[in-house]
Amino acid sequence: MLTCTAPVHQPRSLDEAIACRAIHPFATVLAGGTDIMVYLEAGSLKPSSLLDLWKVDALRGITVQADGVRIGALTTWTDIAREARMPAALRDCARTVGALQIQNRGTVGGNIVNASPAGDSLPMWLVLDAVFEVRSWHGTRRIPAAEFWRGYKRMDLAADELLVGVHVPAVSGDVRYRKVGTRLAQAISKVVLGLRVATVDGLVTEARVAFGSVGPTPARATAVEHALVGRALSPETVDNAVAALQIAPLDDIRSTADYRNDVARRILRAELLALARG
Amino acid sequence: MPVNFTLNGRGVSVEATPMARLLDVLREDLRCTGPKEGCGEGECGACTVLVDGRAVNSCLIPVIQVEGATILTVEGLATDGRLHPVQEAFVRCGAAQCGICTPGFLVTARALLDENPHPSREEAREALAGNLCRCTGYQKIIDAVCEAIVPVGTAGC
Ligand SMILES: Cc1cc2nc3c(=O)[nH]c(=O)nc-3n(C[C@H](O)[C@H](O)[C@H](O)COP(=O)(O)OP(=O)(O)OC[C@H]3O[C@@H](n4cnc5c(N)ncnc54)[C@H](O)[C@@H]3O)c2cc1C
Ligand code: FES
Ligand code: FES
Numbered sequence: 001m002l003t004c005t006a007p008v009h010q011p012r013s014l015d016e017a018i019a020c021r022a023i024h025p026f027a028t029v030l031a032g033g034t035d036i037m038v039y040l041e042a043g044s045l046k047p048s049s050l051l052d053l054w055k056v057d058a059l060r061g062i063t064v065q066a067d068g069v070r071i072g073a074l075t076t077w078t079d080i081a082r083e084a085r086m087p088a089a090l091r092d093c094a095r096t097v098g099a100l101q102i103q104n105r106g107t108v109g110g111n112i113v114n115a116s117p118a119g120d121s122l123p124m125w126l127v128l129d130a131v132f133e134v135r136s137w138h139g140t141r142r143i144p145a146a147e148f149w150r151g152y153k154r155m156d157l158a159a160d161e162l163l164v165g166v167h168v169p170a171v172s173g174d175v176r177y178r179k180v181g182t183r184l185a186q187a188i189s190k191v192v193l194g195l196r197v198a199t200v201d202g203l204v205t206e207a208r209v210a211f212g213s214v215g216p217t218p219a220r221a222t223a224v225e226h227a228l229v230g231r232a233l234s235p236e237t238v239d240n241a242v243a244a245l246q247i248a249p250l251d252d253i254r255s256t257a258d259y260r261n262d263v264a265r266r267i268l269r270a271e272l273l274a275l276a277r278g
Numbered sequence: 279m280p281v282n283f284t285l286n287g288r289g290v291s292v293e294a295t296p297m298a299r300l301l302d303v304l305r306e307d308l309r310c311t312g313p314k315e316g317c318g319e320g321e322c323g324a325c326t327v328l329v330d331g332r333a334v335n336s337c338l339i340p341v342i343q344v345e346g347a348t349i350l351t352v353e354g355l356a357t358d359g360r361l362h363p364v365q366e367a368f369v370r371c372g373a374a375q376c377g378i379c380t381p382g383f384l385v386t387a388r389a390l391l392d393e394n395p396h397p398s399r400e401e402a403r404e405a406l407a408g409n410l411c412r413c414t415g416y417q418k419i420i421d422a423v424c425e426a427i428v429p430v431g432t433a434g435c
Contacts, residue, residue: 001306004297008342030340037338038319040297050297054343078332099408100386101323104332105339185407186321 004040008050014058014135017162020051022137025159027051031074032105034098035114059109059164062086068169073109073162080108087168089175089194093124096177099185109163115153115217116188118254120179122149122218123194126210127175128168136161152216173198173206174275178267182254189213190255191263195271197228204228204237209268214249214260221245224268233276242269283347285310286354296342301325303341304351312352312381316410323409326382327351333389335408352381355388364388364426373422375413383409387423395428402427 009024011017021027028047030036031054039045053059059074062083069085080086080094081103097103097111097120111121112132125132125145132143134157141161149155157163176195181187192212198205207228212218227241242265249260282291285308292307304310304327316324318337325336328350355362364387367373374380383406390397390405397405402423411419 001302002297002299005295006297008296008340010296010342033338033340033343034320037299037340041318041337052296052340052342095404098320099323100405101326101333101335101408102320105334185404 002037002041004047006047006049008052010052010055012055014056014164017051017053017056017059018135018137021162022160024049024051029053029113029162031107031110032076034102034106035110035116053162068167068171071108071166071168073107073112073164073166075108077103077106077108087128087175089177090121090124090128090168093121093177093179093194096120096179096184102186108166112148112166113155113157113163115149115155117152117216117218118189118192118213119218120189120192120212123192123210123212124175124177125166125168126218126220127194127196127208129171129208131167131169132163133165133167134158134161135164140164142167146220149217149219171196171198173208176271176275178271180263180267188254191249191260191267193264193267193271195268195275197233197272197275199233202232204231204233209241211247211264213254214247214264221247228272233272235273235276238269238272238276241272279342281341281345283344283349285349286351292341294341297340299337300327300329300339300341300344300349301336304336304349310351310353314378314381316378316412321410322379323382323386324379326386326409328385328389331389331392333386333408350385350388352384355384362388364391364423367422367426368419371418371422371425373415373418375411375415379409379411379413383411383419383423387426390423391426391428397427399424 009020011020027049030050030052059072061072063070077094077097081091111119130145134141173196178193179189180191181189194210196208207225209221209224223244224241227244231237249257251257294303314324316322320335320338327336329347
């Protein structure tokens with residue numbers, strides 16, 4: 001039995017939601033609730049009021065634009081998994097968030113702003129060069145994913161701002177997603193990897209490598225990227241790229257630092273070799 | 279506040295606090311006790327109901343979010359006194375032991391078959407991955423769902 005009696009503001013339009021956020025900057029934003037409801041149930045969150053976005057349909061949906069795809073913040077993982085125009089690796093990622101019941105309710109915006117280091121989609125936004133669109137009464141800001149997460153659960157989002165959408169530009173290369181947890185479904189990641197490699201005439205022209213669950217924020221492994229660019233994706237290049245990986249994971253309830261160090265290198269190697277084989 | 283929605287084909291109006299869990303409103307206020315509480319944190323699927331046709335964990339849904347929605351629980355699966363094919367298959371296959379997980383599995387399976395009448399065994403497993411069975415009768419549960427699959431080429435039931 002949940003006994004949260006806090007008042008809930010429930011705007012119906014985007015303008016109303018933005019105005020509501022300006023008036024109630026300390027209200028807890030509620031989207032699909034798959035993180036919030038767990039915190040409420042556990043007693044770790046005691047909101048004075050909530051701002052429920054669920055009825056703001058303008059925040060839902062996927063639109064294909066000339067320069068990429070725009071995803072509304074309230075779009076669910078099921079919506080992403082079913083959208084054929086999405087990068088296949090992002091659809092794979094959507095299908096590993098919890099299980100069907102969670103995917104039917106959990107949203108893209110909730111995963112991004114919950115900002116768990118284990119949030120499965122976060123490395124994907126990094127490798128896709130995604131840009132987050134945040135809005136307040138004062139206007140709209142566009143923040144590259146690579147600049148959004150500043151520290152453990154700290155991000156570039158002011159109290160009066162809402163995340164309204166994610167822009168995924170049309171990027172080149174092959175994109176891969178790999179998650180390691182205790183089972184396929186309903187498991188929080190021990191290590192999660194996003195990867196994008198573009199080649200021209202056999203040489204790597206662009207590389208993006210990002211890990212989740214191995215540090216306080218999801219982060220790009222830029223040293224690995226540097227070790228790939230300008231080279232052919234040979235076994236030697238892969239060895240050097242894996243050797244360049246610098247992460248400092250922690251022991252926690254889900255895994256150990258040793259395991260994470262080992263597995264991060266193994267999956268990076270496996271995915272790069274798979275790309276090399278084409 | 280009053281919240282209105284359709285429950286198993288019937289319009290209902292219930293007085294509840296906005297953040298009350300749909301699970302509690304169904305069980306305590308509406309005496310619709312098919313959905314069970316296993317974990318209360320989205321892990322087990324015992325509380326699964328269909329909201330506008332999609333399987334969701336009712337323990338994670340504040341009731342304010344289902345205003346105007348159409349909700350189906352296991353109580354609404356049978357029509358005119360006839361069990362849904364997936365319920366019949368569960369009976370035939372012996373897919374229930376203690377039965378606590380069964381209402382959740384049944385509605386999740388119903389959502390799957392409504393959308394994809396011919397899922398593969400693998401697809402059925404993936405769709406049901408968010409439903410846990412403490413008695414671990416998974417093989418018979420998957421067998422039952424597969425038995426309820428309409429063979430390709432025949433008219434639906
Ligand atoms: C059983 C279970 C399994 C799970 N498995 C996974 C998993 O495998 N991988 C994974 O990554 N996650 C997992 N999750 C976590 C969760 O489902 C996801 O993070 C989901 O995407 C959250 O979305 P939501 O809409 O439900 O967020 P909510 O709970 O509604 O909100 C989450 C946070 O984001 C904020 N917020 C939401 N939307 C906005 C917005 N538009 N603007 C500003 N702030 C906003 C909220 O204030 C809150 O802090 C799991 C959760 C459960 C209960
Ligand atoms: S009680 Fe809701 S998922 Fe377990
Ligand atoms: S039959 Fe007992 S939990 Fe599944």
